[in-house]
Amino acid sequence: MVSLQHYLVLSTILFAIGAYGIMVRRNAILILISIELMLNAVNINMVAFARFVTPETLAGQVFTIFAIASGAAEVGIGLAIILLVYRGRATVNVDEIDLLKW
Amino acid sequence: MTGQTIAFYLIAAILVFGALYIVTSKNIMRAVFMHLFAMVMIAGIYVLLSAEFLAAMQILVYAGAVTTMIVFSLMLAGNQDSPTGGVSLDNKKKLPALLVSGGLFLTVVFMIAGQKWPSVEKAAGLAAPSVAAIGRIIFSRYVLPFEVIGFLLLAALIGVIVVAGREE
Numbered sequence: 001m002v003s004l005q006h007y008l009v010l011s012t013i014l015f016a017i018g019a020y021g022i023m024v025r026r027n028a029i030l031i032l033i034s035i036e037l038m039l040n041a042v043n044i045n046m047v048a049f050a051r052f053v054t055p056e057t058l059a060g061q062v063f064t065i066f067a068i069a070s071g072a073a074e075v076g077i078g079l080a081i082i083l084l085v086y087r088g089r090a091t092v093n094v095d096e097i098d099l100l101k102w
Numbered sequence: 103m104t105g106q107t108i109a110f111y112l113i114a115a116i117l118v119f120g121a122l123y124i125v126t127s128k129n130i131m132r133a134v135f136m137h138l139f140a141m142v143m144i145a146g147i148y149v150l151l152s153a154e155f156l157a158a159m160q161i162l163v164y165a166g167a168v169t170t171m172i173v174f175s176l177m178l179a180g181n182q183d184s185p186t187g188g189v190s191l192d193n194k195k196k197l198p199a200l201l202v203s204g205g206l207f208l209t210v211v212f213m214i215a216g217q218k219w220p221s222v223e224k225a226a227g228l229a230a231p232s233v234a235a236i237g238r239i240i241f242s243r244y245v246l247p248f249e250v251i252g253f254l255l256l257a258a259l260i261g262v263i264v265v266a267g268r269e270e
Contacts, residue, residue: 002110004219016207021125023199033137051151069251073258075168079175080266086179
């Protein structure tokens with residue numbers, strides 16, 4: 001029997017791995033992928049809670065749909081910004097994009 | 103050991119392996135394709151939670167659209183001469199990052215273990231929530247968030263064209 005804790009721990013593992021990726025990666029695209037991983041960990045949490053706590057209201061599933069939509073918008077904007085930075089600086093490594101750092 | 107348990111552990115193992123591969127791979131293209139793989143596995147988790155519509159959405163949006171966008175931006179903004187561009191994809195702060203994310207993981211798992219959670223699936227006898235039910239609730243109770251998210255997507259679309267579409 002798979003209980004709610006199993007899903008919560010799985011989502012925590014994914015969230016921690018995503019956080020590690022954000023801290024350790026230099027490439028902006030890989031950082032974006034790590035952010036996606038964390039976002040999906042949260043979505044698993046929401047769907048698991050919806051299934052185990054309030055299966056009759058569907059609220060968790062509906063909000064996961066909204067989270068997926070805003071995640072897609074976030075990826076689009078993020079990749080556009082990365083493209084723009086690449087045109088200007090010819091790099092996507094976040095430690096070389098330091099114009100605001102003095 | 104029911105089929106559901108076996109499926110959960112199998113999917114979870116593949117998912118965690120894929121996630122670890124994403125954050126440790128030396129090849130950016132392989133990391134992107136492992137991301138696609140992990141997204142499909144998360145769709146499998148949604149199926150286990152009897153959220154079939156979400157599984158379909160996950161595959162359409164994340165495995166389909168987002169991965170395609172990332173591959174295209176890799177083509178436009180990646181380094182052309184080698185997959186890793188000859189420079190390291192990681193910075194030098196692996197140990198602090200490991201400590202922080204490991205501490206985060208241990209804290210959250212400790213908190214999860216200290217709580218009492220509802221252990222029985224209340225919906226065991228319930229028919230799987232159909233797509234029709236989701237559609238009905240989106241267009242009745244959650245119609246305002248739905249409109250807001252539509253506006254957000256429109257704004258993102260215009261923003262992407264304005265930001266990345268210029269070529270001079």
